[in-house]
Amino acid sequence: MPALHAFANPARFLRIARPLTPVLFWAGAVLIALGCWAGLTQTPPDYLQGETVRILYIHVPAAWLGMGGWTGIAVASISYLVWRHPLAQVAARAIALPGAVFAAICLATGSIWGRPTWGTWWQWDGRLTSMLLLLFVYLGYMALARADAERGGDGRVPALYGVAGTVLLPIIRYSVVWWNTLHQGPSIGLTRSSIDASLLWPLPIMLAGFSLFFASVVLMRMRAMLATAKAEARMRRMARA
Amino acid sequence: MGLSVTAKNQRLTLVLLALAAIVGAALLALSALKDQAAFFYAPSDVSRLGLPLGRAVRLGGMVEAGSVAREPDGVTVRFIVTDGRATTPVTFAGIVPDLFRERSGVVAEGQFRPDGSFLATNLLAKHDEKYMPPQLKGALHETKTLEK
Numbered sequence: 001m002p003a004l005h006a007f008a009n010p011a012r013f014l015r016i017a018r019p020l021t022p023v024l025f026w027a028g029a030v031l032i033a034l035g036c037w038a039g040l041t042q043t044p045p046d047y048l049q050g051e052t053v054r055i056l057y058i059h060v061p062a063a064w065l066g067m068g069g070w071t072g073i074a075v076a077s078i079s080y081l082v083w084r085h086p087l088a089q090v091a092a093r094a095i096a097l098p099g100a101v102f103a104a105i106c107l108a109t110g111s112i113w114g115r116p117t118w119g120t121w122w123q124w125d126g127r128l129t130s131m132l133l134l135l136f137v138y139l140g141y142m143a144l145a146r147a148d149a150e151r152g153g154d155g156r157v158p159a160l161y162g163v164a165g166t167v168l169l170p171i172i173r174y175s176v177v178w179w180n181t182l183h184q185g186p187s188i189g190l191t192r193s194s195i196d197a198s199l200l201w202p203l204p205i206m207l208a209g210f211s212l213f214f215a216s217v218v219l220m221r222m223r224a225m226l227a228t229a230k231a232e233a234r235m236r237r238m239a240r241a
Numbered sequence: 242m243g244l245s246v247t248a249k250n251q252r253l254t255l256v257l258l259a260l261a262a263i264v265g266a267a268l269l270a271l272s273a274l275k276d277q278a279a280f281f282y283a284p285s286d287v288s289r290l291g292l293p294l295g296r297a298v299r300l301g302g303m304v305e306a307g308s309v310a311r312e313p314d315g316v317t318v319r320f321i322v323t324d325g326r327a328t329t330p331v332t333f334a335g336i337v338p339d340l341f342r343e344r345s346g347v348v349a350e351g352q353f354r355p356d357g358s359f360l361a362t363n364l365l366a367k368h369d370e371k372y373m374p375p376q377l378k379g380a381l382h383e384t385k386t387l388e389k
Contacts, residue, residue: 196373
C-alpha cells in the first residue's frame, strides 16, 4: 500500500503538517466563534428547559469528540500494531490529551446542565458512569504511554490498551437504549433528529469548529513529539562523540 | 502482497479478531446486566421482579396526567407514576424540580411501602430527547412514554 506508507514518513508528514496546523486552528476558531454567537443569540429557547438548552452546543460536540478521540487512538493503535508505523504511535499519543480534555468538558457541562434540568449535579446512571469511565481510560492510557516511553518499550502495550479501550464506545452510545437511565435517549440518529431544525443548525457549525481545533492540537502535539525525539537523538549522538 | 500469509496480514487478522472478541464479550456481559444496571424501577418492573422492600431504590416513569395533588401542608405532593402498563402512587415532601410536571418524566428516590406505594425522599426530572422552540409546544409535542 504505497499511499498509506507515504504518510508514515516523518519528513513528508512535517512538510504537510507545518502549514496545515495554523489553517486548521484558525478555521476552527472562526467556526467556534460563529457557532457560539449563533447558539447564544440566534436560536429560540427550548419549550421546556428555556435558555438552559444552549449548553448543548458545547456539551454535544465535546461528547462526540471525546468518543471520536478514542476512535482515533484505536485506529492509530491498530495501524501501529499491524504495520509498525512509528507515526501511528505518535498520533495515538498526541490524541490522548485533547481527547481526555473534551471528555472532561462533556462531563463538566453535563453536570452544569443536569442541575437546573434534572435537579442533580451527578447520578450514577449508565450514560454518566460510562462517560466517566472513558475519561479514566484516557488518563490510564496517558500514564501507560509515558511509562512505556520512559522504560524504552516499543509501544505495543499502550497500543493494545488503545484497542481494548474501544469497548467503551458502543457502551456509551447504547447505554441510554439498553438500560433505563436519567439521561434521555439519543436525539440525533443517522437519518433523523428530534431536535427541531430552528435549534439544531448551530450544532454542525460547533462540531466542525471543535473538530478542526482538535485536529490542529493533535498536529501541534505530533510535531512537538517528533521534535523532542529528534533533539534527544541529537543529544545522544553528541554524548557519544 | 496479494492473499499470501505475510506477517502483516497475520497481525491484522489477530488484532481484528481480538477487537471483535473483546467487544463481543463486553456486550454479552452488559446485556446480561440489564436489570442490575438499570437506573430505576419502572412500575411494571415491580410486578415482574417483586417489591424491593426495605432498601433505597429509584422509581421512574411518566407523571400521569391530572394525578398531581398538593396536600394542605404546602410541601407534600402526591402523584401517580406510570409506564403505560402499571402505575405506582408516590408521596413526596419537599421541593420539586422545575421540570417536574404532568405527562413528563420523573425519577423518584426513596422506598417502596408494603402496600406497593412509593415514599420518595428526592425527585429528579427526566426529560425526553425532543428539543423545540416554545411556539411548537403542543402542536407537535406530547411525550407519550419514556419507553425506548
